[in-house]
Amino acid sequence: MSSTREALASAKRVVVKVGSSALTTAGDGLDVARLDALVDAIAGRVSRGTQIVLVSSGAIGAGLAPLSLGKRPRDLATQQAAASVGQLALAHAYAESFGRFSLTVGQVLLTSDDVVRRSHYRNAQNTFTRLLALGAVPVVNENDTVATEEIRFGDNDRLAALVAHLIGADGLILLSDVDGLYDGDPRDGATRKIAEVADESDVDGITVGMSSSGLGTGGMVSKLAAARTAAGAGIPVLLAAASEAARALTTAEVGTAFAAADSRLSARRFWLGYAAGASGKLHLDDGAVTAVVRRRRSLLAAGITGVDGDFQAGDVVDLVDLRQRTVARGVVAFDAGELPDLIGRSSHDLPAEQRREVVHADDLVPLSR
Template sequence: MSVTRKAVAGAERLVVKVGSSALTTAGSGLDAARLDALVDAIVGRIEQGSQLVLVSSGAIGAGLAPLTLGKRPRDLATQQAAASVGQLQLAHAYAESFGRYSLTVGQVLLTSDDVVRRAHYRNAQRTFSRLLTLGAVPVVNENDTVATEEIRFGDNDRLATLVAHLIGADALVLLSDVDGLYDGDPRDGATRKIAEVTSDADIDGLAVGMSSSGLGTGGMVSKLAAARTAAAAGIPVLLAAAAEASRALTAADVGTAFAAADSRLSARRFWLGYAAGTTGRLQLDDGAVAAVVRRRRSLLAAGITGVSGDFQAGDVVELVDGAQRVVARGVVAFDAGELPELIGRSSHELPAEQRREVVHADDLVPLRR
């Protein structure tokens, strides 16, 4: 067994995320048998001594049947109405299912904004810590009833990654209706499942298939992004089918494993790299990309080839390579209007007051491995 799978199997604290398609059926709402099977697997892991936080999609899907809606609505107001009804259905179902084992469930409704705003971060951290100390199982869901932009592609996958870092999880398990990462659409018999991902090079240019259930907002692209984020932040990840939850949470010998980076990012650097909003982009030449990503150096004006966006000094910007791939994020030291006349120029060519790093290494987080 690989080091990554051993880390997932032995994690003392972990986050499990399950998608809508694994819990609900179009037109019928929650599938009690599938939900109970998931809970059985989770309780088995808890009984081994692990602390576990469950990030669960499914509120909108659970609200469809009670509202006699045949499929997931497209308009925001109806999505929010379905979430309002479904949230109660989902919470009640989890409370009853975990109650079979005399375990208490604590519902935590979040938007990604609640996690990424640094002022809220500590409060959420304390709440999770206390729930786990008291022996409750926190069940987290996107607060779809009031969320607007948050109801979009893959939000709960991203939320699971943010929660995993917030609680100091030792591993993240993503469960869906697909049994791993494939090098193409898994419905095509010619594709191959990838057992282990050790670096971005393993999956660059991958064309991944999408979930076709019609119930979730995500898909394999969303899960891949979440797995890459968590792994880059130092958290090992297992992507597996919800139907194989028991094996995923015991031997961890199914699905696709994502190896974690050698060191875990601090809360500030994680926020900077993966949670903070960005207001612009700086395009880098090949030499600057190598300096920033591989050598962890500061970004100088000489390595910049283009600027876009409306940002001010102190804002977070994306750093992209010639192919427009985001390679890093950082706090920029100049306003957008100041940079065009500086780019491509060496420090000795600049006025003394402008001879400083555009993005200092201490305020920069590489996003590729």
């Protein structure tokens, strides 16, 4: 067994995420038998002393049948209506199923505001801490009933990665209708499953697609992004099929395991890198990218080639390279309107009051591992 799988098997605090396709069927709604099988696996792990937070999709899918909707709606208002019906059904099903093991569940509905705003982030952290201390199993979902396009997470895979860091989890297990990460379309017999991802180079050049179920919003693209986010922040990740939940939660000898980075980001640096909303972009030349990503240096005006967005000093911005890839994020020290006259200029050529870092190293998080 690899060290990553050993870490997942022995973890004392784990976030488990399950996708819509693993719990619901288009036209038929919630599949209670599959939900019970998942709860059986989670309850078994809890009985061995592990604290579990369950991030569960399925609210919209669970609301389709009661509302006589044959497929997932495209418009936001109908999605919210389905979620308002489905959340009740899903919460009731989990309460009944965990009740078979005398376990209490607590529903936690989040919008991205709850992790983007630092004060909300701490409140959510306190809620999870107390629920776990009281022996409850928190069941988390995006608050689809009130979330709008501007504030939604986009998928529960990203939400699970954010929650894993927020609660200080020792592991993240992503369960879906796919049994791991493949080097191509898993329906193609020529592709192979990747058992271990030790670093970013192991997934370079891999093309992944969306789920074919029609019920979820994520697919493999979001799962890979979530796994990279959590692993890069120091949390080992397992990607496996929901049908193999029992093995995933015992030996972890299934699916694809993502090794954790050597060090875990602080709560503030994780928030800055992965949770906070970006208000603009700073375009960097190759020298600045090297300084920021590899040498962990501050960003100076001389290394900036362009500015996008309408931001103020103190806002979070993305730092992008010449290929338009976001390589870091940070808190900018200037307003957007101040920067055009400064970019590309050496510090000694600037007025004394402007001879400061555009993004200080202490307020900067590289996103390339």
